Amino acid sequence: MERVLTNREAICQEGDAASHCTVLLDGFLVRSKIVGDREQILAVHVPGDFPDLQTLHLPVLDHDIVSVGPSRVGVIPHAHLKAILTASPTLTHVFWRETLVEAAIFREWVCNVGARSALASVAHLICELAARLDAVGLLQDHSFQLPLVQQDIANARGISAVHVNRTLQELRKRKLISWEGRSVTLLDRKELGKLAGFSGEYLHQRARPAAA
Amino acid sequence: MERVLTNREAICQEGDAASHCTVLLDGFLVRSKIVGDREQILAVHVPGDFPDLQTLHLPVLDHDIVSVGPSRVGVIPHAHLKAILTASPTLTHVFWRETLVEAAIFREWVCNVGARSALASVAHLICELAARLDAVGLLQDHSFQLPLVQQDIANARGISAVHVNRTLQELRKRKLISWEGRSVTLLDRKELGKLAGFSGEYLHQRARPAAA
DNA sequence: CGAGTACTTGAGGCACCTCAAGTTTTGTGG
DNA sequence: CCACAAAACTTGAGGTGCCTCAAGTACTCG
Numbered sequence: 406m407e408r409v410l411t412n413r414e415a416i417c418q419e420g421d422a423a424s425h426c427t428v429l430l431d432g433f434l435v436r437s438k439i440v441g442d443r444e445q446i447l448a449v450h451v452p453g454d455f456p457d458l459q460t461l462h463l464p465v466l467d468h469d470i471v472s473v474g475p476s477r478v479g480v481i482p483h484a485h486l487k488a489i490l491t492a493s494p495t496l497t498h499v500f501w502r503e504t505l506v507e508a509a510i511f512r513e514w515v516c517n518v519g520a521r522s523a524l525a526s527v528a529h530l531i532c533e534l535a536a537r538l539d540a541v542g543l544l545q546d547h548s549f550q551l552p553l554v555q556q557d558i559a560n561a562r563g564i565s566a567v568h569v570n571r572t573l574q575e576l577r578k579r580k581l582i583s584w585e586g587r588s589v590t591l592l593d594r595k596e597l598g599k600l601a602g603f604s605g606e607y608l609h610q611r612a613r614p615a616a617a
Numbered sequence: 618m619e620r621v622l623t624n625r626e627a628i629c630q631e632g633d634a635a636s637h638c639t640v641l642l643d644g645f646l647v648r649s650k651i652v653g654d655r656e657q658i659l660a661v662h663v664p665g666d667f668p669d670l671q672t673l674h675l676p677v678l679d680h681d682i683v684s685v686g687p688s689r690v691g692v693i694p695h696a697h698l699k700a701i702l703t704a705s706p707t708l709t710h711v712f713w714r715e716t717l718v719e720a721a722i723f724r725e726w727v728c729n730v731g732a733r734s735a736l737a738s739v740a741h742l743i744c745e746l747a748a749r750l751d752a753v754g755l756l757q758d759h760s761f762q763l764p765l766v767q768q769d770i771a772n773a774r775g776i777s778a779v780h781v782n783r784t785l786q787e788l789r790k791r792k793l794i795s796w797e798g799r800s801v802t803l804l805d806r807k808e809l810g811k812l813a814g815f816s817g818e819y820l821h822q823r824a825r826p827a828a829a
Numbered sequence: 830c831g832a833g834t835a836c837t838t839g840a841g842g843c844a845c846c847t848c849a850a851g852t853t854t855t856g857t858g859g
Numbered sequence: 860c861c862a863c864a865a866a867a868c869t870t871g872a873g874g875t876g877c878c879t880c881a882a883g884t885a886c887t888c889g
Binding site: 734777780783 | 876877878879880886
Binding site: 501562602 | 680721727
């Protein structure tokens with residue numbers, strides 16, 4: 406079953422008991438959690454991701470999942486998915502692996518918010534999104550569409566929106582990125598990666614598709 | 618096979634290709650990653666944990682695993698583990714679930730380093746360790762043994778060791794904890810949890826063992 | 830019992846924060 | 860397709876939580 410989402414529409418919320426899984430077909434989703442008076446974004450999902458695969462074994466959600474920009478998701482009932490996995494040990498391992506890569510990304514995010522400066526951390530987020538979008542063919546000519554606003558970046562990185570603004574200005578001043586409207590361009594991917602301390606290893610991408 | 622570890626002994630390092638998994642039988646392990654000139658601790662493991670289960674599907678490690686204090690681990694070859702999992706879909710789901718709980722803990726750590734103050738974040742770490750140690754019977758009378766030093770707490774929380782020291786003094790001053798030598802005691806679990814914004818939900822513990 | 834490691838304390842500094850006001854862009858109903 | 864409101868972005872200025880450096884004290888273990 407398919408479901409079309411407008412901007413900032415909740416798929417599910419903390420405390421919900423999920424009975425189905427979601428696959429993101431088009432657009433973006435973020436997972437977030439309210440911590441005191443702040444909102445912490447835990448993950449940004451790109452097309453091809455299964456953002457709530459963990460509900461198969463941990464049905465009660467410990468965070469919210471919300472669309473960013475117009476999006477489209479596929480919905481798969483748990484019962485259906487379980488039948489498929491029972492029938493195919495190979496698919497079981499594919500899905501398990503998917504959740505393990507996700508965990509590796511969470512680990513890198515701990516490094517981003519814990520050990521990197523605001524500048525490096527924001528640069529790292531852009532590198533990560535570019536690499537993941539590239540893997541599904543959504544990076545064209547070093548550019549991609551990104552409906553996240555500066556407050557989202559702030560919530561993802563644990564810094565203030567004002568500081569995100571100044572950080573992006575610095576990245577633009579250094580001619581590392583351009584960001585106009587919804588369109589982000591990596592002007593110097595190598596230098597940006599160097600500043601961010603980015604290494605794509607943790608994404609455990611199997612193969613890179615040929616460049617367009 | 619069993620392996621006995623002394624303090625600060627590496628089990629495996631970033632870049633290694635693992636051919637076996639580990640189960641922590643006794644003591645503590647931390648997973649960490651070097652980020653620029655800092656070390657970020659990604660996870661603290663307690664007895665019963667499988668800290669490198671992900672190597673089954675992602676053999677190349679993206680971080681180090683090191684003992685803290687004298688420890689004892691069991692070593693299970695991948696081939697052996699895969700045979701067991703092939704034979705038992707139930708066990709497959711149990712192990713998968715284990716990695717999903719671990720991912721939930723990573724998410725909470727993102728909140729800790731991203732959205733909580735130093736005081737709340739350190740308090741949260743203590744609450745989490747107490748809850749996890751309680752689940753395996755290693756919390757006695759609100760006390761547990763913890764071989765982590767202040768620099769480790771700093772590396773886990775993305776703050777300086779000096780500030781960890783001052784934070785612990787504040788927690789002691791507020792009569793929330795005592796920490797003498799290796800022994801940590803929760804003097805007021807409720808208040809500590811409140812300060813930390815701690816809710817054990819994310820640990821997805823199935824059942825709590827009866828208190829000793 | 831000596832040497833290394835961990836802990837503590839003080840003091841000055843800075844990366845990032847909050848508040849606040851203005852400008853630009855985006856979305857929406859008439 | 861315009862008018863208007865709301866949201867997003869930008870800029871300035873003062874503040875603070877945590878940092879770094881540095882020195883001294885107290886463990887711990889061989």
